[in-house]
Amino acid sequence: MISITSAELNYLVFRYLHESGFTHSAFAFGYEAGINKSTIDGNLVPPSALFTFVQKGIQYLELEANLSGTNADMDDDFSFLQPLDLITKDPYELQRIIKAKKENLQKDRLEENGKHNEDTQVNELEHTQEREEKKGREKEQEPGKETIEKDREHEKGKEKEKAHQDHIINGEKCEDKFVMEYEENGTLGPEPMDISTNTMSLPCDISSHDVTILEGHTSEVFTCAWSPSGLLLASGSGDSSARIWTIADGPGSSSSQNGPLNVVVLKHFRGRTNEKSKDVTTLDWNGDGTLLATGSYDGQARIWSGDGELRNTLNKHKGPIFSLKWNKKGDYLLSGSVDKTAIVWDIKTGEWKQAFEFHSGPTLDVDWRNNVSFATCSTDGLINVCKVGENRPIKTFLGHQGEVNAIKWDPTGSLLASCSDDYTAKIWSLKQDKYLHDLKEHIKEIYTIRWSPTGPGTNNPNQQLLLASASFDSTIKLWDVELGRLICSLNGHRDPVYSVAFSPNGEYLASGSMDKCMHIWSVKEGKIVKTYSGNGGIFEVCWNKEGDKVAACFANNVVCVLDFRM
Structure with missing residues (x-):
């Protein structure tokens, strides 16, 4: 009989949370359970280990239940399977074992009750003959009924065929009108779009020639970001390292980058x-x-040069760091931690400038408004707007009923968007205490939000400003910021969506999901134009500054770079 220790179970739960994308919960659980002190080699634990363990346990109980459904006499502790079988054997093998054993029991039972079964068959035959004779008498009484029914069915068939043809014709007309209204107005009148890839989208798989797979990480890759200066891509992983990849210009390769990888490994361990x-x-x-x-x-927090040199280590937080952001000027770095604080670091001196201790729960996200003021959000449901040099928040927004997962200032710094476990996204203004808009179309937790690079303060000032929200309900929704209403719902994923990113020109939106797919959507048409399927859940997607490459980081330890051309 096998057994599992509490330490092993804790590790399996920790891995499950990580692989499912519950990064905040994973870090909090790992911190309290002392996962960092575990002697378990994570590289030996296969993906979805906890799920497999539980699933096979359920199968085991189900098989035993099926077994006990017979009237065969057996000891209370009798079992056809040993717990080790659940780990070492395929479910189909387990089913074959049980099936063979049950068939033997049933065979013995049938032999003992053969006479009873034979009598039952005779009775059923007599009843069948009686029913046939009754049907014959009914047919004699109604000789024309069968012909009438056939004629009715024939007419129904004609009506269905005509209705189907009308539906197709009307469908084409409606679809043309539908797309035209969206292209002309950017909205669809009183009702929002509800995009379905089954009817509206024609996904185009990205060719393997346009994909570069970056291999080297030995654990899940949680985060990635392009350098604003060129072809450098940074990635961060659960293998205690970050990497800076130099991505060659031009098409990729089907398996991994050709020749020796030009990569710098930033080790966070000794x-x-x-x-x-x-x-x-x-x-x-x-x-x-x-x-x-x-x-x-x-x-x-650590500061690295582009060639991988460790410039500084910033040490004051007492728990995992969930978010960090540079201000635009580059003289301050802002970090938020599970220790409930946010800290502003002076990069020139390498010391902390100011600590902000205003939350009662872990700080989940931070975002600069300008070079000296910023917002923070927390599991406590609050959003604080703070300023360097001020000892209290200059504004506190209350309104969410659950953990606030992400916050983002719009390109002008006048509006703040937030999203929460309460299924809503909200838009706030410093000019008032209550939210401007309460966006309530999602049916599960919203994990992240992104503003489009359009409208005032952007390189695309003549285009409409939009907000995108990504949810555990597997959808992405695009919102009209001025009116606070839904423009369209992008329904193409099958599992939670953890990351979205607009292209630099605002025309496309990339999304990454736990369903292992990255979709690229046309914002104007609300449909998928490109799609790529990997071998692990996707934690983050990001565009390079030119808008011709998209990177995605996966739970199966790789980073993929996709060449995008339309």
Whole structure:
């Protein structure tokens, strides 16, 4: 009889949370359970281990229940299977074992009750003959009924065929009108679009020649970001490292980047490579792309040069860092941690400038409004707007009924968007205490939000400003910010969506999901124009500054770079 220790179970739960995308919960659980002290080699634990373990346990109980459904006499502790069988044998093998055993029992039972079964068959035959004779008498009484029914069916067939043809014709007319209204107005009148890939979208798989797979990480890749200065792509992983990849211009290759990979490994550990306390949870490039900041599960922020030199280690947080952002000027770095605080770091001195301790729960996200003021959000449901040098928040927004997962300022810094576990996204203004708009179309938790790079303050000032929200309900929704109403719902994923990113020109939206697919959507038409299927859930997607490459980081330890051309 096999057994499992509490430490092993804790590790399986930790891995399940990570693989399912519940990164905040995973870090909090791992911190309290002491996963960083575990001696388990994570590289030996297969993906979905906890799910497989539980699933096979359920199968085991189900098989035993099926077994006990017979009237065969057996000891209370009798079992056809041993727990080890559940780990080592395929479910089909287990089913064959049980099936063979049950067939033998049933065979014995049938032999003992053969006479009873034979009598039953005779009775059924007599009843069948009686029913046939009755039907014959009914047919004699109604000789024309069968012909009438056939004529009716024939007429119904004609009506269905005509209705089907009318439906197709009307469908084509409606679809043309539908697309035309969206293209002319950007909205669809009183009712929002509800895009379905089954009817409206014609996905085009991205060719393997346009995909570069970057291999080297030995655990899930949680985050990635392009340098604003060129062809450098940074990635952060659960293997206690970040990497800076130099991506060649032009098409990719079907398996991995040709020749020796031009990559710099940024090690966050000393000694063991599976120290979970060193997981890289977040990263961000400064404005000119010369410095990369990484946040880690060990509570430290690190500053690296573009060629991988460690410039500084920023140490004050007492728990994992969930988010960090450079201000536009590049003189301050802002970090948010599970220790409930946000800290502004002075990059020139390498010291912390100010700590902000205003939340009662872990700080989940931070975002600069300008070079000196910023917003923070927390599991406590609050959003604080703070300013360097001020000892209290200059504004606190209350309204969410659950954890606030992400916050983002619009391109002008006048509007703040937030999303929460309460299934809503909200838009706020410093000019008033209550939210401007309460966006309530999702039916599950909203994990992230993104503003489009359009409207005032952007390189595309003549285009409408939009907000995109991505949810556990597997949809992405695009919102009219001025009216606070839904423009369209993008329904193409089958599992939670954890990341969305607009292309630099605002014409396309990339989305990554736990269904292992990355879709690229036309924002104007609301349909999928490109799609790529990988071998693991996707944690983040991002565009390069030219808008011709999209990177995605996967749970199966790889980063994919996709060449995008329309």
